[in-house]
């Protein structure tokens with residue numbers, strides 16, 4: 001009897017995940033237009049959405065942002081990457097640079113839309129304190145040189161807690177709160193979840209879907225395969241725990257974002 005009950009609960013949970021996935025596919029465009037304040041009757045494509053992902057190291061793009069990049073590319077959105085270091089912690093900078101280019105190609109970001117900053121004062125090092133002023137200046141310069149209207153980056157906990165990730169959020173939060181960014185640009189921060197949720201794989205989807213956020217992006221099995229292929233491009237980083245990460249991390253399947261508020265006003269979560 002208990003066996004039937006357990007099987008019923010498991011099947012119901014999987015059906016629930018399937019329903020969320022289908023619902024997400026139907027509502028993604030509407031949800032993106034809503035968060036970017038684009039009117040419902042306008043097309044969402046290359047012509048009116050240009051997104052920038054700001055990361056700290058080669059592999060951040062696929063470890064943390066793969067579902068978002070994959071979905072945005074499927075919607076024909078132009079996606080750019082600004083990576084603030086070459087990932088030179090173990091003196092593998094040039095190799096990691098090449099791996100990043102390969103990973104981005106898998107995710108749908110061409111080489112011409114990748115910018116990697118190789119700056120001595122922004123080393124790949126969790127113990128290094130990246131200057132908020134320097135990051136702000138690099139990001140602001142990049143924003144001026146392009147016409148992005150969607151910028152996505154880490155939140156104040158940096159997903160993994162890496163100091164370089166956190167420093168990027170602080171700098172972008174500073175830029176946004178002081179109004180040193182284009183008015184028409186929406187800034188989103190990737191929500192950090194606790195350890196249990198983080199390593200609950202796709203089984204975590206219902207929680208991400210139901211808990212409050214401004215923008216939620218999911219991928220199914222095809223998207224997961226693409227994210228995994230991008231992760232495998234980072235051969236120099238593929239230690240055993242990275243392989244476990246590919247299997248168990250919910251960030252391979254889902255991203256949730258909050259709007260980075262302008263000024264001191266707190267944006268309402270719905």
Ligand SMILES: [Zn+2]
Pocket residue numbers: 056057060162165
């Ligand atoms: Zn990183």
